[in-house]
Amino acid sequence: MLPENLKKELQDRIAAVDHPRELVVDVLFALQAHYGFVTDEAVEEAAGLLGMTPMEVDEVATFYTFVYRRPVGKYVIHVCDSVICWLEGGRSLQEYLSQKLSIAPGETTADGLFTLLPVCCIGYCDRAPAMLINKKVYGPLTPETIDQLLDELREAH
Amino acid sequence: MIKLIIDNLRVEVPPGTRVIDAAEQAGIMIPRFCYHPALGAVGACRVCAVQVLEGSCRGIRMSCMIEAEEGMVISTTDEEAVAFRRQVIEWLMANHPHDCPVCDEGGQCLLQDMTVSGGHGRRRLPVKKRTHIDQHLGPLVVHEMNRCIQCYRCVRFYREYAGYTDLGVMGSAGRVYFGRRSDGVLESPFAGNLIDVCPTGVFTDRPSRFKGRYWDFERTPSVCIHCSLGCRVTVNTRYREVVRVEAAHDPQVNGWFICDRGRYGFPYASSPQRPRSARIDGRKSGVDEALDEAARRLSGIAQRHGSGSVALAASGRVCLETLGALTRFGSEKGWRGPFFRAGPRTAEALQSASKNLEEKISISLKDIEKSDFILLVGCDPVNEAPMLALSVRQARRRGAVVALADARSVQLPLDARRLALRPSQLTAALMRFAGKAVADGGAALSDRARGFLQACRDSRVDPAVDEQIDHLGLAARESRRPVVVCGTSAVAPDTPAAAANVARLLAAEGRKAGFFPVLPGANALALGLAGRTADHGAALREALEKGDVRALVVVETNLSELGFSADDPLLENLEALVVCDCLDSAAGRAARVFIPTQTVFEAGGTFVSAEARVREARPAFRGGTPVAQVSGGGHPPRTFSPDIPGADPLPAWQVLAALAREGTRVSADTLRKALPAPLCGAAPGKRLALPASAPDAFQPPEDPATAADGGLEVVVCEHIFGSEPLSRRAACLQELESAPRLGLHPGDAAALQLSAGQRVAVDCGRGVIEGEIEIVNEMARGVLLVPRLRGIDWHAAADGPLVVAVADIRSVKPNGES
Numbered sequence: 001m002l003p004e005n006l007k008k009e010l011q012d013r014i015a016a017v018d019h020p021r022e023l024v025v026d027v028l029f030a031l032q033a034h035y036g037f038v039t040d041e042a043v044e045e046a047a048g049l050l051g052m053t054p055m056e057v058d059e060v061a062t063f064y065t066f067v068y069r070r071p072v073g074k075y076v077i078h079v080c081d082s083v084i085c086w087l088e089g090g091r092s093l094q095e096y097l098s099q100k101l102s103i104a105p106g107e108t109t110a111d112g113l114f115t116l117l118p119v120c121c122i123g124y125c126d127r128a129p130a131m132l133i134n135k136k137v138y139g140p141l142t143p144e145t146i147d148q149l150l151d152e153l154r155e156a157h
Numbered sequence: 158m159i160k161l162i163i164d165n166l167r168v169e170v171p172p173g174t175r176v177i178d179a180a181e182q183a184g185i186m187i188p189r190f191c192y193h194p195a196l197g198a199v200g201a202c203r204v205c206a207v208q209v210l211e212g213s214c215r216g217i218r219m220s221c222m223i224e225a226e227e228g229m230v231i232s233t234t235d236e237e238a239v240a241f242r243r244q245v246i247e248w249l250m251a252n253h254p255h256d257c258p259v260c261d262e263g264g265q266c267l268l269q270d271m272t273v274s275g276g277h278g279r280r281r282l283p284v285k286k287r288t289h290i291d292q293h294l295g296p297l298v299v300h301e302m303n304r305c306i307q308c309y310r311c312v313r314f315y316r317e318y319a320g321y322t323d324l325g326v327m328g329s330a331g332r333v334y335f336g337r338r339s340d341g342v343l344e345s346p347f348a349g350n351l352i353d354v355c356p357t358g359v360f361t362d363r364p365s366r367f368k369g370r371y372w373d374f375e376r377t378p379s380v381c382i383h384c385s386l387g388c389r390v391t392v393n394t395r396y397r398e399v400v401r402v403e404a405a406h407d408p409q410v411n412g413w414f415i416c417d418r419g420r421y422g423f424p425y426a427s428s429p430q431r432p433r434s435a436r437i438d439g440r441k442s443g444v445d446e447a448l449d450e451a452a453r454r455l456s457g458i459a460q461r462h463g464s465g466s467v468a469l470a471a472s473g474r475v476c477l478e479t480l481g482a483l484t485r486f487g488s489e490k491g492w493r494g495p496f497f498r499a500g501p502r503t504a505e506a507l508q509s510a511s512k513n514l515e516e517k518i519s520i521s522l523k524d525i526e527k528s529d530f531i532l533l534v535g536c537d538p539v540n541e542a543p544m545l546a547l548s549v550r551q552a553r554r555r556g557a558v559v560a561l562a563d564a565r566s567v568q569l570p571l572d573a574r575r576l577a578l579r580p581s582q583l584t585a586a587l588m589r590f591a592g593k594a595v596a597d598g599g600a601a602l603s604d605r606a607r608g609f610l611q612a613c614r615d616s617r618v619d620p621a622v623d624e625q626i627d628h629l630g631l632a633a634r635e636s637r638r639p640v641v642v643c644g645t646s647a648v649a650p651d652t653p654a655a656a657a658n659v660a661r662l663l664a665a666e667g668r669k670a671g672f673f674p675v676l677p678g679a680n681a682l683a684l685g686l687a688g689r690t691a692d693h694g695a696a697l698r699e700a701l702e703k704g705d706v707r708a709l710v711v712v713e714t715n716l717s718e719l720g721f722s723a724d725d726p727l728l729e730n731l732e733a734l735v736v737c738d739c740l741d742s743a744a745g746r747a748a749r750v751f752i753p754t755q756t757v758f759e760a761g762g763t764f765v766s767a768e769a770r771v772r773e774a775r776p777a778f779r780g781g782t783p784v785a786q787v788s789g790g791g792h793p794p795r796t797f798s799p800d801i802p803g804a805d806p807l808p809a810w811q812v813l814a815a816l817a818r819e820g821t822r823v824s825a826d827t828l829r830k831a832l833p834a835p836l837c838g839a840a841p842g843k844r845l846a847l848p849a850s851a852p853d854a855f856q857p858p859e860d861p862a863t864a865a866d867g868g869l870e871v872v873v874c875e876h877i878f879g880s881e882p883l884s885r886r887a888a889c890l891q892e893l894e895s896a897p898r899l900g901l902h903p904g905d906a907a908a909l910q911l912s913a914g915q916r917v918a919v920d921c922g923r924g925v926i927e928g929e930i931e932i933v934n935e936m937a938r939g940v941l942l943v944p945r946l947r948g949i950d951w952h953a954a955a956d957g958p959l960v961v962a963v964a965d966i967r968s969v970k971p972n973g974e975s
């Protein structure tokens with residue numbers, strides 16, 4: 001169930017625009033922030049708020065890489081697998097991350113801390129090979145900087 | 158016309174024609190996956206690439222995305238174009254499984270054809286194929302997502318064309334998934350078309366699984382007889398059994414699609430319960446013996462009590478040949494009937510719909526798609542004539558205004574303006590609408606038309622709704638192609654005539670107006686034109702009670718449609734009950750003489766659709782018990798005999814000829830010619846020659862406003878699955894039937910102190926209807942909805958809409974006590 005204040009806030013935002021469905025991504029992000037990921041229930045709630053069918057909302061939700069339809073860890077690592085990062089050795093970095101965290105792409109570590117998701121070009125080719133962790137960009141990366149970063153995040157936790 | 162050259166052939170096409178269609182007209186079939194004439198072009202699959210040699214856009218182009226231009230030169234055989242298409246096939250095959258030998262689409266697969274003809278055979282891509290988890294989509298359609306090539310035809314049909322929302326496309330790039338949010342039955346009653354539109358085997362037919370391969374089937378052009386629209390279908394048979402029915406293309410009627418009732422309604426023909434041998438007094442006999450015995454008994458009764466003591470009963474599912482036999486032998490022998498419909502109200506409604514269809518205002522389903530204003534009166538398209546709903550939707554997609562005047566909460570796959578009105582209010586509402594829709598009397602109108610217009614302007618319905626009707630009328634003023642669609646079961650008897658008159662009035666004003674009736678049964682229009690209004694079920698009942706009728710011949714008719722219950726005591730009083738049918742029915746079991754008849758798949762037949770189009774079904778196979786039933790499901794029997802087991806059934810018209818002692822060698826042609834005009838001139842594929850003007854055109858109804866106060870009008874509602882007598886026997890459709898509940902408006906339920914789920918018994922005079930109450934928000938007040946479904950004894954209200962007093966409704970406990 002959505003808390004009343006969040007529901008009210010979203011309703012107000014929706015009421016202020018001409019075409020409610022233009023806010024579908026914003027609503028999904030708000031629900032994702034609340035639930036941790038976009039649950040089946042969240043899709044239905046978004047549909048109800050926006051006057052869309054749940055199927056229509058799900059089509060958008062499943063389309064975008066940054067809308068998570070399955071549970072994710074506390075830190076979501078989006079490692080770029082596009083061409084520039086690939087030229088700079090991004091593939092081996094992804095393999096290094098997998099090995100270091102003992103998870104395959106798409107999986108979450110057993111402690112629930114890290115989720116590894118490959119992503120198509122994040123627009124930081126100047127810092128290739130690059131990755132995003134919870135929307136913050138890191139790069140150029142080496143195995144050493146990755147080790148350091150993961151340790152810092154574990155400690156911060 | 159535009160002239161262009163495709164592969165060195167000169168082609169002439171109208172402006173706006175796509176190159177892919179222009180080529181098809183010249184006999185060149187350019188490969189395609191995503192392009193479909195009904196769904197339009199999206200340029201998604203890239204397989205229709207051609208080389209444009211001359212024209213405004215030279216080079217490799219998608220032929221579905223470019224329009225033909227004057228002087229254009231196109232090559233489909235150009236080396237670059239061929240290489241491009243071969244490349245496309247190769248990448249579409251990158252993820253497609255090599256399961257053709259076990260795939261149900263095999264042999265009927267566009268991708269298979271294209272891969273083979275494109276020459277692709279060796280995989281060069283050294284990676285694994287992507288896989289998906291399939292969903293269970295219900296009893297009709299099997300899902301196998303791995304075979305998908307992302308042409309988007311399924312969602313374009315399901316969502317855009319048909320207007321249902323539970324199937325969609327999820328994910329992106331290599332993860333694109335076509336399906337529902339979770340497993341579950343597809344909600345659209347047009348879902349079977351996914352099987353036809355999918356160019357590969359993602360959606361395949363579940364009921365015909367493992368019953369044979371495409372090339373094993375004999376394919377026969379036929380017509381669907383599960384409603385009055387007469388959609389064209391292809392019947393697939395194998396081993397003396399109808400295995401599958403597919404949509405056949407008909408540009409004027411059903412286009413490329415059919416509904417699921419039409420697609421899956423056929424299993425009655427091969428049901429193990431289907432009676433295949435004749436019976437005399439409960440004892441099995443040969444058909445010749447039974448025919449002799451029945452003819453002897455009928456002539457004996459005619460001699461003792463007069464020829465009028467023999468009566469005939471028929472329904473909208475008899476074909477034109479059988480109707481001809483009923484008419485000819487009935488009149489030659491002096492037998493009564495054929496009796497049809499339940500009583501005076503339903504008989505009059507059918508006849509006022511049939512006899513008012515005239516040349517100027519008669520239209521096709523295709524015309525409905527092109528109309529700009531559609532008024533649906535007392536008609537529930539999805540449940541009564543499903544493909545009509547899709548036609549109305551296409552008009553709505555093009556911007557037409559759709560309005561709905563009905564007692565029921567009619568569900569449509571489109572947004573429509575709603576007027577919740579009782580059946581008794583519909584005639585007056587229609588007239589009031591016309592009074593507003595016609596701007597001024599004008600000199601164009603004849604005196605009679607002007608008289609009708611005046612009656613329209615004087616028409617009042619109810620102060621609460623008059624204003625809404627006026628708004629609707631004003632909205633229709635600007636329309637150039639208005640259409641009035643009128644049903645016959647949830648209307649007053651004179652509503653169809655009023656609907657036709659409204660269309661006439663709009664046409665007299667110079668617009669291209671149309672009238673489209675929705676009728677009960679595949680051949681109901683013919684029955685309405687050939688039958689006499691006075692010969693209805695209630696009149697038959699009276700004649701039985703008086704003892705005027707001693708023998709009844711029931712021909713391919715469920716007596717419930719004539720208002721009789723299965724165990725009606727009146728039937729026991731008959732000296733002879735002769736039933737000729739292809740279905741196992743209560744009347745058939747009670748018959749003194751039963752004669753099995755052939756289904757439309759064996760006998761063929763001609764039917765006249767609601768839009769007066771003559772439709773022919775050809776015999777698909779010779780008949781007989783399906784091999785699977787003879788063999789008990791194993792190997793076909795190894796014993797041989799010259800005759801086909803279970804092939805006793807005869808065409809109903811031959812049975813009638815034998816009963817009249819005319820021999821069975823009567824020709825179908827002469828029987829059709831025995832019918833009154835215009836039916837006698839029926840030529841398959843053509844429309845009936847309709848009268849230029851109906852005799853009582855512009856006749857205002859006698860008493861337009863007859864609102865029933867203090868009682869409830871009982872409306873029997875047809876459902877898409879479970880109502881129609883033939884398709885309700887299909888096991889796969891029975892899973893989709895709605896629960897049988899009696900519908901009440903919340904206001905009426907409160908006034909009657911009834912709540913949802915409560916059981917009530919409603920005394921309809923001739924019988925009691927019992928069932929659970931359901932509160933229906935969008936329906937009209939003052940109405941009780943009775944579903945025509947198993948579990949509800951609806952026949953007592955068959956001659957609807959009838960009025961019951963509040964005192965006739967009492968609540969009962971589940972065990973039947975008051």
